[in-house]
Amino acid sequence: MTRELPYIAAINEAIHLEMARDETVLYYGQQIATTENDEFLKAFGHQRVRVTPISETAEIGMAVGAALAGYRPVVELYMAEFMLVAMDQVVNEAPRMRYMSGGQVSVPLVLKAGYGFTAGWSGQHTGSIYSMFTGVPGLKVALPATAADAKGLMATAIRDDNPVCFFHHYLLTLEPGEVPEGEYLVPFGQAAIRRSGTDVTIVATGWMVGKALAVAESLAAEGIEAEVIDPRTLEPLDTETILASVAKTGHVVLVDQATRHGSAAAIIAAEIAEHGFSSLMAPVTQVTALDATIPYSEPMEAYVLPDEAKIAAAVRGVLGMAPAPAD
């Protein structure tokens, strides 16, 4: 049984279900449970649900310590950038502890943070910084693009015995979607084929998935069938599914809200260039944000972001088609 839920509600449902299922799951962070009316507080009490000061290094570092001591903390961080003041805890503490102990300990925790809030939030609150967390052995990274995945990936993240960065997209916050009721897990490392096609592979994450699908639909009118793939997790990355698609289409466009040299697109492009080379019939083309801090003013903000026109142009480019007629 599924029913429609907004993306953010789906995430909360997963946390709620996991807390009910496993009393070692904790949920804390800033601005939560400041009154007795809080749903999590009512259900799980003051010890497992706590508001914290603005102290990300302590918040995340305490999650590492609580995890070492047998709990499964979910830390509410609001925005991915707020993790930057505590970056050592995220990339140099949590993922290293198990390894350095020779497997004696494990550090199960979830860092929940939104990203990509390109809606006038200007230069410091709008980043798509997930690629700073990839290539860190011991750390996993999830990027849900739908309400169902938001629920399923969060549940999987909480049950995972490793530290997981769960990055939800701010612009999808109220996006509704069909979400399964009850226990629902989406496995890590399994990309979703959002649309199948034979002519070109478009890989996109988060907010970009919807744009890629829109472009695919419009191109279908011209007889072009694009396959749209959403990796869903960057660590582990489902290179297999992507390579299988490229083997079929021979053409690939990578869409990423991040900048070119700070993107997941570059990592995926590198995998394709090495392991999918023989099937490539055209350049591996990236559509990313321009190299600028995100500006406040709307026309400038729109200018630096990937959009449907840029994606469509890139697809036409790899397929050697004429640019779309200007309308």
Add this chain to the structure above:
Amino acid sequence: MTRELPYIAAINEAIHLEMARDETVLYYGQQIATTENDEFLKAFGHQRVRVTPISETAEIGMAVGAALAGYRPVVELYMAEFMLVAMDQVVNEAPRMRYMSGGQVSVPLVLKAGYGFTAGWSGQHTGSIYSMFTGVPGLKVALPATAADAKGLMATAIRDDNPVCFFHHYLLTLEPGEVPEGEYLVPFGQAAIRRSGTDVTIVATGWMVGKALAVAESLAAEGIEAEVIDPRTLEPLDTETILASVAKTGHVVLVDQATRHGSAAAIIAAEIAEHGFSSLMAPVTQVTALDATIPYSEPMEAYVLPDEAKIAAAVRGVLGMAPAPAD
């Protein structure tokens, strides 16, 4: 006139020369100038040369503030990982200030940090984390591989009006090299062709450059001429020189001490796969560290790192040669 200097001495010479040239250049950080015998202290006094507490967020944040107020701080950070506790200052403050002010201010500062100390320093002090700093608009990243570049890139970094991460390689610290005397600047964004060749392009940074050159020499004995390119700066990245080489050789191996999904190699591979595709005759092959935290014990540490054998095997692979005879 040049003479031989160790890599680290070349860096210090550059800082010394720039401080003598420009009294707005400051040099501070931990463990420096703790006695009156310090060379920098003797030359430039207690105001411009200061020891700090173990407070990287304040050290780097103060550099931003001092830069906004007209100075050019060089912050001694010792190890790149120590920047992680202050990551917001590095990637979300220093590089954003100018842009967010609409060009009213600039933030000239240099963050000097060593990396890649894979000599038994175990899991938290050995990272090659430079790719966390790429794709951050407003930030520049230098990675000197020779003593001469160490001097020339540091001088350029200090004169640059933007924040620069200057990452020196710990394993090269005592590496001697011919270093020009007096004022010597190495421009950013100009890769160095360390060895020219026609058969294959090997791109490597830092400590990996020497290994790539050694492999190139051994392959020369078999009649294979490898071109070895050292980008020297990752931001700006000299894609042109790399593409020109690939256009000539048609084959490329990217060597990186970092992990596959946290490497500069991936970024370079993506550029080649998009802009050098037509000249590629073989997969863009990466030789990176294995996906593991750096272990303490020597045999394990050696196992996860790129070495000459792995590089040679990759080159043979892209050239379609038989593996080297086991000896």
Add this chain to the structure above:
Amino acid sequence: MTEPDSSRLVWMYRQMLRIREFEERVKRSFEEHPGVIRGHTHLADGAEASIVGSVAAMRPGDQLLATYRCHGYPIVLGTEPKAIMAEIYGRADGLCGGYGGSMHLCDPARGFLGTSGIVGQGIPHATGAAYAAQIRGQGQVVLCFFGDGASKQGAFAESLNIASLWKLPVVYVLENNSYNVVTRVEQEDANAAAGDQLSVKARAFSMPGVTVDGKDPVAVHDAMAEAAARARDGGGPTLVESLVYRLSAHGNIIAPPGVPLHFPEHEAIEVFGNLEEYEAAKRNDPVPAFRGRLVTQGILGPGQADQIGAEVRAEMQAAVDFALASPYPAAEAAVSYVYA
């Protein structure tokens, strides 16, 4: 330290009123001109006395840095409200050309070096500017503004230790409005929970710490002037806790594009259902209070006060009109100013 004379006091009242009226117009913009303000906007209403009293203690050459809640300071420093409003509206004539917006005002020519939108991260910036001032040796002092919540960010402790150790010419102004978004200070601060003042934090840095009534511009001015004088004389930094009350919610609602933005009720009402607290704060509103005080003391005539009110309203109406008329930046301008 010179006490503000009558004309200075009237000037201070005018500045308080200018901040209040400006913030009112920003807030009204959400209803009157839906969509012109994007992202997240934070208002200074309630903190006028603290801001004006602090800036009034500055001398030419002094500098300040602040947070995302930054509209008030430049208004007192002399930045054109037109330029600030245009920035908040994202226009080409904005103070920062539309690049920064409401959270990132900056006017270096007038000593306002900028802000950080990341809590606590501007504190080391101000400390570094003070280090620069110490080296320059011209008696400059730097004011560092931040909130009660920010004092729990590591950057606060790291910076105050160095400033005290190096005797840097900086005054740390902790504007304690009892809230960090929807969290009350006793819920997140060990001092507040123990019934201590937040200024005791200074003890950890062997630094003087004082708590002042942020509703009284003169009291704030005196505390700031004393701290600034000490800083100027090489006596090092001071932590000044200024007790204020934010009269608007933390900021406008946080929502994706499409959802019209507006300011909700203050958290005391909206979240904690504590109408009394909010009403009490309203009764103690520092702006009318200071007007009353100046009028009673005969420093300000009622007519003169109304006159100032009219002038300020006209000034801020002009700012809104200017901002609305200002063009948007060219889209391609987005790739400028990335590097110097």
Add this chain to the structure above:
Amino acid sequence: MTEPDSSRLVWMYRQMLRIREFEERVKRSFEEHPGVIRGHTHLADGAEASIVGSVAAMRPGDQLLATYRCHGYPIVLGTEPKAIMAEIYGRADGLCGGYGGSMHLCDPARGFLGTSGIVGQGIPHATGAAYAAQIRGQGQVVLCFFGDGASKQGAFAESLNIASLWKLPVVYVLENNSYNVVTRVEQEDANAAAGDQLSVKARAFSMPGVTVDGKDPVAVHDAMAEAAARARDGGGPTLVESLVYRLSAHGNIIAPPGVPLHFPEHEAIEVFGNLEEYEAAKRNDPVPAFRGRLVTQGILGPGQADQIGAEVRAEMQAAVDFALASPYPAAEAAVSYVYA
């Protein structure tokens, strides 16, 4: 709080001697077995009384976390010196299988949850373990060890505020050895520069702070037992500043492969040319001092003391022999334990 009885005092002396002898053997390894120890190794000699006094105050179920300077704690907790030495030598039989090395010892079965090699970052870990202990509700207490230098890292302030606010069962042990590598504490700490004790930092968190003579294991034990008792009873955390002196340099020299590693002279001599300071510390060496005290008090017979010395020397010789004989891990093992 129960005073340690005679047998407990003798046990404490033995533990101090075990740490001293172990660290001596680690240090000698650089000369006796060049190359077997890689990277950076930090010794606890000089801090034995503080370590033993602290761990002696622990009860079953209590836990501790420490820094890269971590050899002493597990020795007292009962971890086999063989396993610790083998870890430091990078062998397969090492406590952590050769993955972590000297800086990252970990023995969760005995309550040692691990370390961080990044200054200050272990403090929130210990605070989080204390949060876990509070939830578990079995009266566990967590000990958090770190240095004087670490108290200037933001993580320290952030953690102590939360621990005090939440009344977490944790005792923060600031081992003040007056140095952070080559920097003296007065050069980097505002309290020290002002002549204050570092324990005043506790004031910023409305938390009790005490300073104890870290050369006296009984004094440390008493202070720690009192703090632990308060923590256990829900009274919250305490900051205990323990005054110790590191008798070796910060660590072995830092050099790339090829350059043989060794321990330089202590920074007081090598860097500051202050031989007197170092000699004075030697004269006040806590290990012989405690032996003398127990002998004078008739608690320990001279023969018994020599006997303990012989046993400890033999134990540590065995640890060295074991470590040398232990095989290196298989290279391919490097890709294990990356993920759970």
